[in-house]
Amino acid sequence: MTEKPVLVWFRQDLRLADNPALTAAVSTGAPVIPVFVLDDSGAGDWRPGGASRWWLHQSLAALDESLRGKGSRLVLRSGAAGQAVSDLLRETGADTVFWNRLYEPLAIRRDSDIKSDLRDAGVTVKSFTGNLAFEPWTIRTGNDGPYRVFSPFMKACMRQGAPDQPLAVPETLAAPNDWPASDELDGWKLEPTTPDWAGGLREHWTPGETGAHRRFEAFLDDSLDSYAKVRDRMAGETTSRLSPHLHFGEISVRSIWRTLDHREAEGARSVGKFRAELIWREFAHHLLFHYPTLPEKNWRESFDAFPWVDDQEALKAWQSGKTGYPLVDAGMRELWVSGYMHNRVRMVVASFLIKHLAIHWRHGADWFWDTLVDADLANNAASWQWVAGSGADAAPFFRIFNPVRQGQQFDADGAYVRRWLPVLQHLPDKYLHAPWTAPDAVLQDAGVKLGRDYPNPIVDHAAARARALAGYDRVKSL
DNA sequence: TTTTGAGTTGTTCGA
DNA sequence: GTCGAACAACTCAAA
Numbered sequence: 001m002t003e004k005p006v007l008v009w010f011r012q013d014l015r016l017a018d019n020p021a022l023t024a025a026v027s028t029g030a031p032v033i034p035v036f037v038l039d040d041s042g043a044g045d046w047r048p049g050g051a052s053r054w055w056l057h058q059s060l061a062a063l064d065e066s067l068r069g070k071g072s073r074l075v076l077r078s079g080a081a082g083q084a085v086s087d088l089l090r091e092t093g094a095d096t097v098f099w100n101r102l103y104e105p106l107a108i109r110r111d112s113d114i115k116s117d118l119r120d121a122g123v124t125v126k127s128f129t130g131n132l133a134f135e136p137w138t139i140r141t142g143n144d145g146p147y148r149v150f151s152p153f154m155k156a157c158m159r160q161g162a163p164d165q166p167l168a169v170p171e172t173l174a175a176p177n178d179w180p181a182s183d184e185l186d187g188w189k190l191e192p193t194t195p196d197w198a199g200g201l202r203e204h205w206t207p208g209e210t211g212a213h214r215r216f217e218a219f220l221d222d223s224l225d226s227y228a229k230v231r232d233r234m235a236g237e238t239t240s241r242l243s244p245h246l247h248f249g250e251i252s253v254r255s256i257w258r259t260l261d262h263r264e265a266e267g268a269r270s271v272g273k274f275r276a277e278l279i280w281r282e283f284a285h286h287l288l289f290h291y292p293t294l295p296e297k298n299w300r301e302s303f304d305a306f307p308w309v310d311d312q313e314a315l316k317a318w319q320s321g322k323t324g325y326p327l328v329d330a331g332m333r334e335l336w337v338s339g340y341m342h343n344r345v346r347m348v349v350a351s352f353l354i355k356h357l358a359i360h361w362r363h364g365a366d367w368f369w370d371t372l373v374d375a376d377l378a379n380n381a382a383s384w385q386w387v388a389g390s391g392a393d394a395a396p397f398f399r400i401f402n403p404v405r406q407g408q409q410f411d412a413d414g415a416y417v418r419r420w421l422p423v424l425q426h427l428p429d430k431y432l433h434a435p436w437t438a439p440d441a442v443l444q445d446a447g448v449k450l451g452r453d454y455p456n457p458i459v460d461h462a463a464a465r466a467r468a469l470a471g472y473d474r475v476k477s478l
Numbered sequence: 479t480t481t482t483g484a485g486t487t488g489t490t491c492g493a
Numbered sequence: 494g495t496c497g498a499a500c501a502a503c504t505c506a507a508a
Contacts, residue, residue, distance in 0.1 A: 142507060149505055151485060232487080276486080347487070386486095394485040396503040402489065465489090476503090 005031040005092050005176045009085060009099040011107075012131055013249035014063045015209045016070070018166035020128035021098040031176040033092055034067055036060060037085065038078040038188055042110045046295065046377055049370030051339040054198050055207050057190035059248050062208025064185075072173035076183040082114040086121070091180045095123050100249075101130035103285050104377050105292035131249045133163040133257055134282055136289035146290035149394045153286065154279045166255035200337035205244065205373060212245035216256065220263065227270035234327075234342045235415035240274070241340065243374035246281065253278055284382035287392055294391075295365070295381035303390035305474045309358040317458050318353050319367055321421075324450075324457035326433055327407040328352045330420035337420075339373035344410055350387040351401035356464040358471060361388040389472070398472040400465050407433030423453050 006025040013019055014036075025032045040047045048056065064074040077084040085097060097118060102111065115125045129135060139147060139156050147153035192198050206214065219240040223230075230238045245251050256278065264271040288294050298304055317323050321332035331345035341349070346368075353364045365384040369375045385391025389398055411417055414432040418425040424432060426446040431438035435450060436457055443450065450456050 141505090147506085149485065152506055280486085344487075351488095394503080394505065395488090396485080397488085397501050399488050401487095405489075 003030045004096070005033050005094045007085065007088060007092070007094050007097040008032055008034045009097060010034060010036045010063065010074070011099060011102055012247065013100040014059045015212075015250050015252065016066055016169045017209065018252040018255045019100065020167060021100045021126075023167045023170060024126065024128065025098050026170040026173060028096070029174070030096075031174045032072060033075060033088070033094065033176055033180065034072060034173070035075040035077060035085075035088060037081045038076070039081040039084070041080050042106050044106050046106075046369065049372070049375055050192065051201065051371050051373045052375045053190040054192065054201055055205070055244055055248065055373045057185065057188070058207035059250060060185055062210065066209060067173065070170065070173045071175055073179065074182075075180055076185060076188070078183055078188065081110060082117060085114065086118065088180055089123060092176060097123060098126050098128065100128045103130065103132065103136060103289050105288070131246070131253065132282055132285055133157070133253045133278065134160055136286045139286060146286060147283070148392050150280065150283055150392065153283050154276060157279050157282060162261055163254040163257055166252055166258055201339045201373060204338040204340065207244070207248070207250070209250045212242070212250035215242060215245060216240070216251060216259070220259070224263065224271070224274060225269045228273040229270075231273070232344050232410050234345055234411045235413075235419065239343060243376070243379075244340075247374050247376045253281070281379060283392075284378040287382050288378040294385065295377055296362075298390040299385050299392060300390045302475050303388065307358065307471045307474060308360040311357060311359060314357045314458060315359055315363055317455070318349070318357060318359070322455045323352065324436070324455040325352065325403040326417045326421055326424060326435065327403045327411065330417045333420040335368075335371050339371065341372075342416070344406070346383070347387055348401050348403050348406050350384060351399070352403055354388050355400045355468040356459050356461070358467065361385065361390070398469065400468055402461060404434045404461065421454070424448060
């Protein structure tokens with residue numbers, strides 16, 4: 001008599017290393033059936049965007065290949081997840097399902113419904129710590145509430161101590177006698193076809209577990225030591241670029257954490273600074289878990305009074321990188337081409353949309369959602385609200401980034417702007433971040449005619465700043 | 479309960 | 494160009 005197989009339902013944990021659900025399934029000794037379900041039905045407004053779907057395709061292909069190296073494979077199903085899982089249980093005779101947790105409100109609701117339905121049907125269901133170092137409900141204030149400010153949250157995390165040791169990649173996965181039917185990945189049409197806009201993504205990224213670990217190692221070797229010093233510089237590989245790999249769970253935050261501990265013991269610099277960024281990711285998930293309306297509603301309700309402007313033309317100029325502010329436009333081009341944007345530039349473009357154009361942060365969050373390869377509901381919502389001022393940010397004042405000044409500070413030699421806006425490449429550094437201040441002769445020498453080759457600024461900084469501050473007064477008066 | 483200290487990331491102005 | 498001070502002045506978390 002053959003043993004009943006165990007289902008491992010993969011979601012945002014597309015890896016073999018440090019995968020608690022997978023390791024637990026393997027250690028039962030039973031045959032393991034790895035499955036991924038494409039389930040857009042439960043995603044509400046937050047069905048994965050174009051860039052994210054491209055990444056998912058590549059990552060699933062990579063996971064299938066790794067599994068095949070272990071004598072297994074990835075079974076693909078689509079439709080409502082609960083139905084897909086119970087179909088598979090019936091087809092395979094399995095009576096056990098393992099998965100790693102998700103922390104988004106709709107996913108939590110869906111998964112707990114599935115769990116109770118399956119348990120009612122006599123199925124053994126186990127969920128494991130997912131893609132976080134700390135479960136959101138384990139970090140509590142002295143009053144037993146969730147944290148609303150980053151620094152004390154980070155201290156509380158550090159008091160918990162290092163997360164569990166990462167689990168090894170299983171040696172082999174026992175295969176079932178018969179494999180259940182699987183969808184064809186290509187049939188899901190996650191990749192763009194006509195037009196194929198994914199060329200820039202292919203050029204910049206290697207999705208999958210192997211690509212994730214290579215990226216991390218390259219970061220450790222080349223950039224960690226100088227991270228604290230140069231991370232704000234926009235040009236070059238100054239940051240880890242691990243965000244999309246972390247979102248899809250191709251590398252676990254626990255294994256990153258432990259590796260950082262080792263490097264720190266060996267005397268590496270900047271470790272604390274980088275770990276703080278990982279904790280920002282934890283904090284965003286903590287906030288989303290405890291405040292499920294974070295992606296939709298102002299976290300601080302007083303911001304409901306902010307006089308937002310509905311300006312489709314300005315939104316379009318922002319999206320397409322035609323605001324006339326080179327740093328903003330370079331960032332939006334980087335995003336469009338590569339599915340990514342440097343962290344500091346994200347703050348600048350977001351501040352520009354919200355404060356200079358007075359457009360609601362939701363429109364910015366929507367655009368990022370569709371274009372970022374690292375689109376992540378918790379990070380996206382928490383970060384947009386942070387920039388807007390409506391989110392978790394203890395600073396008592398209304399910050400308005402000056403895109404010219406930010407460019408001069410963090411892209412002093414103009415390498416970032418010139419890379420993404422080659423039309424400005426011959427403009428001298430002195431005028432690069434504010435082309436409208438350049439004398440006509442300088443513009444002419446650089447081959448730039450404003451309004452023809454590159455837009456005039458769509459808003460005046462000083463006037464926009466004054467309008468934003470006036471809008472903020474309405475918020476404050478509540 | 480009240481108090482106290484502190485908060486990722488800025489900008490502008492004037493010496 | 495650089496530097497320090499003024500700006501604004503709220504809310505959280507812990508003692």
